[in-house]
Amino acid sequence: MPNDAQSYSQTYPDAEGYFGQFGGSHYPHEVQPALDELAKAYQELRDSPDFQHELTRVRTTFQGRATPVHHLKTISSQLGGAQIFVKREDLNHTGAHKINHCVGFALLAKKLGKTKLIAETGAGQHGVALATAAAYFGLDCEVHMGEVDIAKQSSNVGRMRLLGARVVPASTGQSALKEASDSAFAAYVQQHAHALYAIGSAIGPHPFPLIVRDFQAVVGQEARAQFLDLTGGSSLPEHVVACVAGGSNALGMFSSFLGDEGVTLHAVEPRGRSEELGQHAATLSYGRPGTLHGARSIVLQEGDGTTANVSSVASGLVYPGIGPEIAMLHESGRISVAAIPDEEVISAFFRMAKDEGIIPALESAHALAFAFHLAAKRPSSERILVNLSGRGDKDVDYVLENYGTGQ
Known part of the structure; x- marks a missing residue:
């Protein structure tokens, strides 16, 4: 590669x-x-x-680029480990990448x-x-x-x-x-x-x-330059994190870091309600090669090869396949894969709102939940960069109706 x-x-x-x-x-x-x-x-x-x-x-002039990289100081301090930064794609016009x-x-x-x-x-x-x-x-x-x-x-x-x-x-x-x-x-x-x-x-x-x-690569291009600027041009983040289903926001962020051996790329997918087939949408974790929507990739399938049902609290991740480029990067070992259950996604959603003043999309909250776990285990000298791919205005009514206010 x-x-x-x-x-x-x-x-x-x-x-x-x-x-x-x-x-x-x-x-x-x-x-x-x-x-x-x-x-x-x-x-x-x-x-x-x-x-x-x-x-x-x-x-x-219309979309509002460039979006900033922002340090989650409060949560990073609470976790006592690696420092977490987010690429604020939620600040784009219309609220997402x-x-x-x-x-x-x-x-x-x-x-x-x-x-x-x-x-x-x-x-x-x-x-x-x-x-x-x-x-x-x-x-x-x-x-x-x-x-x-x-x-x-x-x-x-x-x-x-x-x-x-x-x-x-x-x-x-x-x-x-x-x-x-x-x-x-x-x-x-x-x-x-x-x-x-x-x-x-x-x-x-x-x-x-x-x-x-190609159109999403602007996310990683900006983030790389911004992070170097934050560190005086001396270093890149040790970890880059993005949620993944089809792969648009993940590839947008990962594309500028693929050649950096010192940067671990983490793709975070939805484990939904359980690991039982039909109760999650963790394609890389549980899928196998197949063809879906005109491309050969990795697909969640029943034993007879039919496409399986999927589940996630985040509507944008309820997809039984993965983009072919993400599938290749997974097969090559270039990206690390984790799956986050619904309850941890909701917890991250509330934590970001109450401790950082940011309401993230439930899709992005998958990546944030993983980053919180990772930060707690890594030394304070390391930096984690998360693609905060969208804002959660769209999810507020659903979360309030089903989970209250998180008090």
């Missing part, structure tokens, strides 16, 4: 869209020409100074002459971000969302509709993120002539995992 970020990004994926044995394009034949067109166009625009300049302008690739996809759609964006969403953060980007660039927007999540994340559904998006309920199976993805993929197959599928994570057939990884 190349030991610097630029060489790595040029090496993976290969020309066929594979990250080692994972990835590729396992998608209906009729839409393959559209995917080939997208891959070709993106490779040209990827290195275009004009495209990158416009993307940077929108991120700076998702807008990083949404504005990228919207700009890409304009360059390709498309008039519509289609996507899936779980917790609604990606849907809101895409609806926002579509409104900014004057594009139609169609967001597919599981009926369970529509009920759970009603505020985000309202925001999407207010921004002009059409929200399409997915009512099959568990009526959650996988089913929303199934529905969105089917809609894209029918509308690909005039629409671009702005996938919500680093999943799906080539070139989607590549595009999302």
Whole structure:
């Protein structure tokens, strides 16, 4: 594996869209020409100074980048071990890292002459971000969302509709993120002539995992430079932590540290209610190779090979697969994997609110809960950098209804 970020990004994926044995394009034949067109166009625009300049302008003036790195002084002091820092992606316009690739996809759609964006969403953060980007660039927007999540994340559904998006309920199976993805993929197959599928994570057939990884890489690029600035240019964090399902926020953060042997990368996934299949969404911990949503990766499966049901307190992590690049990094041993149960996620949610004045997304609270455990075991000379991928406004009603105020 190349030991610097630029060489790595040029090496993976290969020309066929594979990250080692994972990835590729396992998608209906009729839409393959559209995917080939997208891959070709993106490779040209990827290195275009004009495209990158416009993307940077929108991120700076509309999105609110750069987001800061912040020291969790109170909790670090309470734990008495390693110092915890967070990359404040929750401070992005719309409240999460998702807008990083949404504005990228919207700009890409304009360059390709498309008039519509289609996507899936779980917790609604990606849907809101895409609806926002579509409104900014004057594009139609169609967001597919599981009926369970529509009920759970009603505020985000309202925001999407207010921004002009059409929200399409997915009512099959568990009526959650996988089913929303199934529905969105089917809609894209029918509308690909005039629409671009702005996938919500680093999943799906080539070139989607590549595009999302590249658009999210700004997180790690900023974080690395900011951390070096904090330490006078002398050192990097010993640990970098991110929650993971599809992998967009994790790859965004990890991408700039992959070549640093002294930095351990921790991917934190949801252990849900228990380790029993169907009660969690810990794909890397309990899954096996399979194909899901157009790419070969690691998938949670029943004994007969059918995709398993999944569970997590965080809607954005209720997904039975993992992005192909994360699967490769796991197989190679470059990332360490941990799984956090729902009760510890809720505890971290309350602790961040009461001790640091930050209400994190339940997805991000997985990474924070792991970081708290890790910090307590590591010396005070070490530093832990967590991708605080989103804010928890969307989760407040659900948490109050089910867990009270944490008093």
